[in-house]
Amino acid sequence: MRSMKPHDGFSLPRLLGLLALASLLAPGTSAQDKPETPAPAAGIDFDGPASTALAAMKARAEALHVAGVAVVAYAEGDSVTLWSSKMLVVGNMTKPPSPNDKGSNLLAIAYAKAAEMASTLKDSGSGIRPLLTGELGWKGGVVARGRSGVLIAAFSGGRSEDDVQVSKAGLGVLANSL
Numbered sequence: 001m002r003s004m005k006p007h008d009g010f011s012l013p014r015l016l017g018l019l020a021l022a023s024l025l026a027p028g029t030s031a032q033d034k035p036e037t038p039a040p041a042a043g044i045d046f047d048g049p050a051s052t053a054l055a056a057m058k059a060r061a062e063a064l065h066v067a068g069v070a071v072v073a074y075a076e077g078d079s080v081t082l083w084s085s086k087m088l089v090v091g092n093m094t095k096p097p098s099p100n101d102k103g104s105n106l107l108a109i110a111y112a113k114a115a116e117m118a119s120t121l122k123d124s125g126s127g128i129r130p131l132l133t134g135e136l137g138w139k140g141g142v143v144a145r146g147r148s149g150v151l152i153a154a155f156s157g158g159r160s161e162d163d164v165q166v167s168k169a170g171l172g173v174l175a176n177s178l
Contacts, residue, residue: 046178053170057170058088059169060165060169061158066163068091068106068110069107069109070167071107071113071154072085072086072174073118073153074146076148078150083152090157095157110154112135113140114141116135117154123139124154125138125140140160141153141167143171146178151174151178153167
């Protein structure tokens with residue numbers, strides 16, 4: 001039997017990884033005791049329709065001469081507990097600060113609109129209930145029920161009316177596909 005030296009495969013990162021693995025399977029538990037992450041819906045191709053929806057949103061944004069961020073999401077079932085999402089920067093992800101404005105993270109705003117819709121199942125800014133922390137209440141996102149789940153499209157970068165029109169372009173594609 002050879003003696004173990006510190007360099008015999010027990011680097012600090014490897015040791016920490018082994019400790020993390022051991023904590024997952026601590027005495028009295030097993031892999032079967034751990035909660036499972038739900039698998040995506042069998043046979044649902046989100047990536048293709050999502051890319052097409054984002055392309056439609058980009059075309060509508062360009063036609064309206066607005067730049068920003070487009071987000072689409074799909075959640076199987078009647079409520080949102082797990083979703084697949086995809087985003088596209090259409091021009092800019094942020095608006096820089098100016099003397100009268102601290103600037104904006106358009107990606108954060110688009111996802112805040114999507115998050116509000118995931119919770120309410122109503123278009124963003126609907127006012128259906130008081131806003132929760134993290135919600136902005138801004139219009140610009142649209143939601144609908146598809147054949148097998150919840151469809152969400154949100155855009156941030158233009159005026160609210162423009163954001164809604166861009167989002168509707170994406171939701172139309174998703175509704176025809178999912």
